[in-house]
Every structure is written in structure tokens, then in C-alpha cells.
Amino acid sequence: GTETLASAVQEFTDLRRKLEALRPSAVLAVTHDLLMTSCTLGAMASQLGMDAALGSNPQARQHAQSAAAGSLMLFDRACRDLGCVKAPR
Secondary structure, eight states: OHHHHHHHHHHHHHHHHHHHHOOOOGGGHHHHHHHHHHHHHHHHHHHHHHHHHHHTOHHHHHHHHHHHHHHHHHHHHHHHHHTOOOOOO
16 A cells, blocks of 8 residues: 555665665666666655555556556666576566
């Protein structure tokens, strides 16, 4: 529900703040940017999801889904660049 989405907004915001504090090497700069943008889109998706749920707004729901998809795509790309293994969805 909205409590979970509010928690997700905070988690994405906290993670982005931590990433902003890091100064990546030139090799990791693009991946760092991908992760920061993924966090921004994740927070946006969560906020839009709350707005959609509270206002029963189908357009907001569609925007939330698009932002969530973009966040996942960027995260997956960063994960591939880093060679990490992610948990199955």
C-alpha cells in the first residue's frame, strides 16, 4: 500500500544521497550515474504510485509504471556493468 511506497521513496532518496557522496573512478562514472538516475526514477515511481492510489488516477498510475520500468532498466544495466548477481524477481 501507500506505507510501502512511502518507505520506498525514503529508501531511494537515502541511497541516492549516499551515492552522491561517492566520487567514482573514471571507469565507474557512467555506472555511478546509472545508479543515481535509477534511484531518482525509483523514488519518482513510488511517489507517483502513492498519488495514483490516493487519487484513483489512471494517468498517474501509468506514469508510475513507466518510471518504475525505467528505474529497473537502468539498475539492470548498472548491475551488468558491475558484474553483480541480483536476486531473481
